[in-house]
Amino acid sequence: MRNKIWLVIIFIGFACSNNSDLLQQASQISQTVKLQIAPDGREAIFDPAFSISKDNGLVVSGETSLSEAKLALFSALEVLKVHLVDSLVLLPEKKLGDKNWGVINLSVVNLRAYPKHSAELVSQSIMGTPVRLLKEEDGWYQIQTPDRYIAWVDRAAIAQKTEGEMEQWRNSKRIIFIPDFEVVKDPGQNEVVTDLVAGSILEVEKENKDSYDLALPDGRRIQVEKSNCEVFSDWKNRELEDIxxxxxxxxxxxxxxxxxxxxxxxxxxxxxxxxxxxxxxxxxxxxxxxxxxxxxxxxxxxxxxxxxxxxxxxxxxxxxxxxxxxxxxxxxxxxxxxxxxxxxxxxxxxxxxxxxxxxxxxxxxxxxxxxxxxxxxxxxxxxxxxxxxxx
Structure with missing residues (x-):
């Protein structure tokens, strides 16, 4: 009986040693993939975690925002010659449904390091900026901006959209706001609706003689003088010929x-x-x-x-x-x-x-x-x- 106990202990110790080595090798492979494809956490999420399943397979959990990083990781892990269990979440997370895009809805919004108002202000984004939604947590969205920067923003700052709605937004007639700053009213000029800053992008609902009726990303409507706007398609296609x-x-x-x-x-x-x-x-x-x-x-x-x-x-x-x-x-x-x-x-x-x-x-x-x-x-x-x- 005593010999059997020692045999079990030796076997368990051997298995633990092998599992420890396996986890270490997987982590090293993951680090190599990270350095090659997602080296900076400010621009890409790549946080795999590893554990051993009951049948001694390698469970790959965690999350990533890059499909190419996930593909590269699983391809590289094949060298370990073990059964791989795919639990690595590819963002956007599924609970966002098909509304995993958005457009910034306020003149200037604060982007935070964590989903809290007290978290470090790491960046800002201005009205009309298209963003990719990655996760939602307690009324906050983790987003990625066009420069690939990843941060958290309060729900009120985003007008959520589906891919189809984003395509419609891209194909709409839009303007870009030129002056530094202006407080603007509704088309009837009765109530203040919002302020705008230089670089804001808005959809045109109606073109008047001297003004545009514009739609904010959440559907609110404003009126802005034409002299303060430039047609977005003209602006974005203009070459910077004079440095x-x-x-x-x-x-x-x-x-x-x-x-x-x-x-x-x-x-x-x-x-x-x-x-x-x-x-x-x-x-x-x-x-x-x-x-x-x-x-x-x-x-x-x-x-x-x-x-x-x-x-x-x-x-x-x-x-x-x-x-x-x-x-x-x-x-x-x-x-x-x-x-x-x-x-x-x-x-x-x-x-x-x-x-x-x-x-x-x-x-x-x-x-x-x-x-x-x-x-x-x-x-x-x-x-x-x-x-x-x-x-």
Whole structure:
């Protein structure tokens, strides 16, 4: 009897050892797939978990927002030669039904790190932005914006839509709002309905002589002067032939307050500022400075600012050392003659030139180089609105 007990203990120990190795190997494979396909959690969800089933199969649970990542993971796991149990949820989650798309419904909405009003403000989105809904939790939606950024937003900020309704929205006549800010009323001009900020996109219900009757994503109606609008199809298809337009747009932000997570004319953080400048000119950039740093042609800081051109993004932070990796903490946009514009306390212009009155020594010694995004339009992280399928 005693020998039988020892045999059972040895067998269990052997099985546990094998299971432990199996789980470790699966985790290593998962990490490799993550690095290749979904390296940054701000732009993709890829969180597999592994356990052993009763019949010693490998249960793959967790969730991902990328079908290609799920396919790659299960293909790679086949090398383990075990039965795979697919419990990995592919977002959007099923309880959303067919309404797993949406359009931002308020002039500016706050995007949070977690589904709570007290959670960190990580970004913002403006009215008329199409979004993909991933999950719902206690009146909050986890969404993905056109720049691939993932965050949580309050239910009131979203007009939920089916794919068919989104297609109808894409094919409708729309306008983009041009001025910085305006409070607007209903078509009868009796009641205030909402405010609008630059870049808002709305559907046209009726064209009048000097105004448009417009529909908000949730169906509310407003009237806006034609002079404050541009037909969306005309705007999105216009080429940026004069780079000076970027500088002109950027200067219109001068004096606006710095706002962590801000991406509208009401307030911007550093990456939200350059992102807004480019969006107003029809180009979608990645959201955060460290993400923007990954895209575009590299301009080394070694030659000073002489190789920079108007419209280039300029990055600042901590240079790589033997002890620590490089860390990008700030971004601005180069203009001309050594000057760059950025959001730091407020939107302002500083210079790389030590002889200039607006020279900023701290920024100059923390300069990490530049990225020329205009030469790489169409690549990941630098996409024209006209070429983005969500619009």
């Amino acid at each position: 000076a337009l970027l500088t002109k747009t950027a200067k219109q932000f001068i004096g606006r307050p710095y706002l962590w997570g801000g991406t509208s004319v009401k307030g911007v953080d550093c990456s939200g500022f350059v992102k807004s400048v480019y969006f107003i000119n029809g180009i979608i950039l990645a959201r955060d400075a460290s993400l923007q740093f990954l895209h575009g042609d590299t301009i080394s800081p070694g030659h000073g600012f002489s190789e920079l051109a108007e419209g280039d993004l300029v990055f600042f932070g901590r240079a790589k050392t033997d002890e620590k990796p490089m860390k990008v903490t700030h971004v601005g946009m180069y203009m001309n003659h050594g000057e760059y514009i950025h959001s730091s306390g407020r939107v302002r212009i500083n210079s790389f030139d030590p002889e200039a009155e607006n020279y900023n020594n701290y920024r100059s010694i923390t300069w990490l180089g530049g990225r020329r995004v205009l030469s790489r339009i169409g690549e990941s992280g630098i996409v024209r609105v006209s070429e983005h399928p969500w619009y």
